[in-house]
Amino acid sequence: MKGSSMNTHMGNIVVDNEVIAQYAGTVAVECFGIVGMAGVSMKDGLVRLLKKDNLTRGINVSLTSSRKLVLDFHVIVAYDVSIKAVADNLIENVRYRLEEFTGLQIEKINIYVEGVRVID
Numbered sequence: 001m002k003g004s005s006m007n008t009h010m011g012n013i014v015v016d017n018e019v020i021a022q023y024a025g026t027v028a029v030e031c032f033g034i035v036g037m038a039g040v041s042m043k044d045g046l047v048r049l050l051k052k053d054n055l056t057r058g059i060n061v062s063l064t065s066s067r068k069l070v071l072d073f074h075v076i077v078a079y080d081v082s083i084k085a086v087a088d089n090l091i092e093n094v095r096y097r098l099e100e101f102t103g104l105q106i107e108k109i110n111i112y113v114e115g116v117r118v119i120d
Contacts, residue, residue: 015102017063021056024071027097028059033086038074038114068107069098076115087111 007013028034037058060072071094077086091109099106 015104017061018056020061020069020098020102021059023101024061024073024094024098025056025059027094028073028075028090031086031090031093033078033081034090035076035078035117035119038076038112064107066107068105069102070108070110071098071106072110072112074112074114076117077113079116079118083113087113 025037029036039057058074062070064070073090073094075090077083090111094109095106098104
């Protein structure tokens with residue numbers, strides 16, 4: 001199990017990276033301008049919109065040597081919105097909610113815009 005661990009006065013807590021990715025994905029799709037997470041196929045270079053049960057495939061979670069989180073988001077944004085505003089909103093929301101949820105600090109959040117979609 002790959003995860004992030006914290007030592008407390010009561011013992012050790014390990015949070016699996018999959019749990020962190022699932023929570024981060026849920027927070028991300030709630031953000032204004034995010035249509036969803038993107039799945040990128042390395043084999044054929046295609047990008048597809050992931051369903052709610054596959055959000056973690058669009059997020060990579062890693063832990064630095066200084067025990068801080070680094071998150072990579074592959075997203076699809078809504079057409080006709082400011083990508084910078086959407087990215088800033090995503091970073092702010094994910095940083096706040098994930099640090100509250102896990103108790104771990106976030107060193108960096110990288111956002112890769114893989115596509116744009118018109119929302120009906």
